Amino acid sequence: MPKSRRTVLKKFLKTTSLLLMCSFLLAACGNLQDSSLSSGGSDTSKSNVQTTTSSDSSSYDVLLSGGKYKTSAISGITAADNTNQFNSRSFESGLMKLSKKQFSTNSYVFQEGQILSASTVTNWLGRKSKKNSSGLNPQSNGSTAENKRTPMYFQQMLEEDYLTKQDGKYKLAGMSIGIAMNKTDYYQKKQYGATYKTSISTEEQKEQGERIAKEVVKRLRANKEVGNIPIVVGLYSVAPQDTLVGGTYFQYSVSKSSSLGDWTTLDYKNQMLPTVNGENAISSSDSDAFSNFKDHIENYFPNLSGVTAQAHYDGTSLKSMDITINTQFDGLAQITSFTQFVQQSASKYLPSGADLDINIQTVDEQQSVVTRTNGKFTSHVYDAD
Numbered sequence: 522m523p524k525s526r527r528t529v530l531k532k533f534l535k536t537t538s539l540l541l542m543c544s545f546l547l548a549a550c551g552n553l554q555d556s557s558l559s560s561g562g563s564d565t566s567k568s569n570v571q572t573t574t575s576s577d578s579s580s581y582d583v584l585l586s587g588g589k590y591k592t593s594a595i596s597g598i599t600a601a602d603n604t605n606q607f608n609s610r611s612f613e614s615g616l617m618k619l620s621k622k623q624f625s626t627n628s629y630v631f632q633e634g635q636i637l638s639a640s641t642v643t644n645w646l647g648r649k650s651k652k653n654s655s656g657l658n659p660q661s662n663g664s665t666a667e668n669k670r671t672p673m674y675f676q677q678m679l680e681e682d683y684l685t686k687q688d689g690k691y692k693l694a695g696m697s698i699g700i701a702m703n704k705t706d707y708y709q710k711k712q713y714g715a716t717y718k719t720s721i722s723t724e725e726q727k728e729q730g731e732r733i734a735k736e737v738v739k740r741l742r743a744n745k746e747v748g749n750i751p752i753v754v755g756l757y758s759v760a761p762q763d764t765l766v767g768g769t770y771f772q773y774s775v776s777k778s779s780s781l782g783d784w785t786t787l788d789y790k791n792q793m794l795p796t797v798n799g800e801n802a803i804s805s806s807d808s809d810a811f812s813n814f815k816d817h818i819e820n821y822f823p824n825l826s827g828v829t830a831q832a833h834y835d836g837t838s839l840k841s842m843d844i845t846i847n848t849q850f851d852g853l854a855q856i857t858s859f860t861q862f863v864q865q866s867a868s869k870y871l872p873s874g875a876d877l878d879i880n881i882q883t884v885d886e887q888q889s890v891v892t893r894t895n896g897k898f899t900s901h902v903y904d905a906d
Contacts, residue, residue: 579621579895581631584684584691593633599677600646600658601707604762607831608701610843611767611791612757616679616699619755619773624683624695634680636696636746642678645737657733665710665717672706672719674729676759678737693746697753698737701768702730705761727772730756731784738776752776766791766831787835794830794842807832807839807872814870822859824849826884841876848883856881857902860889864900867891 583590597609617631641655649656657675664670679699684691704726706719721729734754741747753775760768769789774781792803794811802808815828826847833841846863850856860881867877877893889902 579626581617581626581629581683584630584632591633591635593635593637593680594639595634595637595642595678595680598639598642598646600673600675603676603707603759605760605764605767607765607767608760609767611760611769612677612679612699612701615757615770615789616681616697616753616755619753619770620681620683620695620697623751623753623775624697629683629685629695630691632682632684634682634696636682636693636741636744637678637680646675646678648673657736665708667717667719670708670719672703672721673708674702674706674721674726675700675733676703677701693750695751695753696741696747697755698734698741699755699757699770700730700734700737701757701759702726702733703759704768705759707762726758727756730772734774735781738781739779742776742779749778754781760791765793765797765829790834790836792832792834794832803832803834804837804839810870810872811842814866817866817870818846818859818863821862822848839872839875841878842871844877844879846879846881848881848888850883850888853902853904856888860891860900860902864891864898867893868898 585591644653644655645657647653647656648658649660658673659671662669662671677699678701679697681697681699682693683695683697685694686692702721704721704723706721707716708719709716734756738752738754741752742749753773755770755773757770758768760766769791770787771789772784772786774784776782790803792800794802794808795815796802796808811830811832819825819828826849828844828846830845831843832839833843848856848859850859863879863881867879871877873896875893876895877891879891880887881889881891887903889900891898891900893899
């Protein structure tokens with residue numbers, strides 16, 4: 522594989538959610554189907570497009586335009602800095618999980634959001650003011666005191682589009698919107714000054730999130746490209762900067778007309794393994810299983826720099842684990858052997874019902890990846906070319 526292509530693929534694997542990786546990278550090994558795309562409900566805008574054919578019925582086929590994957594214009598836009606790198610992945614993968622409750626993988630194809638523009642979302646994420654009447658964060662009260670200032674509640678927004686094939690053309694048939702809400706708002710009293718923080722209560726986060734979601738749906742419904750398609754709206758709690766896991770979605774609603782439906786409360790939790798700072802494990806059996814896996818590979822291959830996991834729960838039920846193994850290996854044969862050993866060890870020691878994403882890497886680069894989705898393992902070792 523050419524070096525430039527290998528580098529891009531490594532970065533993609535590191536930053537994209539497991540669900541999206543499975544639906545796009547693995548699905549891309551299948552056949553590409555040709556069709557024409559119609560944006561929204563209109564038949565006037567047509568272009569040659571293709572879809573990947575997924576080999577996994579739990580993953581979406583992905584819409585390509587001109588043979589290329591289309592990214593969203595609003596990806597990565599935030600209201601303020603948050604250095605927790607795990608939030609982005611949890612935000613994306615969590616919204617796709619919610620989408621599957623409404624949009625069947627057998628009936629819809631996926632595309633990153635193409636309706637909302639960067640300028641629109643930037644304005645929505647800003648404070649409401651005379652210059653920015655569309656801002657969805659409340660107007661500042663002028664105070665910079667931690668417990669008196671008006672915090673920034675709305676941190677980030679995500680759009681996912683779901684299309685169906687109608688009369689030989691793909692049309693927008695559903696949309697999912699992620700609304701990321703701060704639990705901790707970081708701010709500076711002066712530019713380049715010290716960073717301060719304001720804590721936001723669960724009740725306030727929920728109240729503000731529902732207010733923002735209601736207004737977002739109202740604005741989307743005014744867009745002719747959106748019309749009356751179903752819209753899934755998920756409220757996401759952004760994890761603070763000093764945590765080692767990403768945030769979680771805490772409730773969602775589906776709009777099938779002009780307004781939102783009832784809110785459904787979610788009980789998602791993330792936890793770092795091994796646990797830190799004396800934190801109790803959500804599940805002692807899962808924690809013990811990971812410890813046994815960690816000990817096994819460290820005893821067999823002592824030249825490791827660390828083995829950690831993010832465990833993702835629905836209540837007390839483990840749904841998936843994202844595992845990072847830092848190595849000091851150089852040789853391709855050694856990496857290949859270790860990857861095979863990791864897969865065997867994961868099958869033996871880790872909980873059988875959970876999806877797995879195991880990244881094996883050095884400080885400088887990713888060396889291999891092992892995944893388990895719906896009980897099926899796949900692995901890939903990157904060569905040195």
